[in-house]
Amino acid sequence: MRSNLQKKLVKAxxxxxxxxxxxxxxxxxxxVNVLKYQGDTTVDFRALKKGVFCTACGERLVRVNRNLFRCGICDETMPILEVAQRLIEEMKILNRSWTLNPVSIQKFSGGQISDFYIRKYVKGGILKY
Incomplete structure (x- = not known):
């Protein structure tokens, strides 16, 4: 009702x-970062599909220049630092017992990110294992 409207508006x-x-x-x-029932995968590192993939559509990213990757399907552009940190996080999620070093991350990326690049930015504190 109109007479009740003013009182309702004052309360709201x-x-x-x-x-x-x-x-x-x-x-x-x-x-909680690590779930109670989250265990390491039984997949062997060598059996994984190597490469850098798009988060939106899952398609393989193509390196445009030394600093950028681009998806051919959804045309999303990602900086190499973001891609490298995502690779590190994915490796941690898959199996915490795997040794994380620049060479293993370079292999996991399918050779698209060099171990020198990873070593340089880990030493600089930008990338974190």
């Missing part, structure tokens, strides 16, 4: 009296 438009500024920090602190 009140300022929130609760402070949620620390909520993000609390949720981040409680986030």
């Amino acid at each position: 438009m009140t300022v929130n009296h609760h402070d949620y500024s620390r909520l993000v920090g609390k949720l981040e602190a409680r986030r």
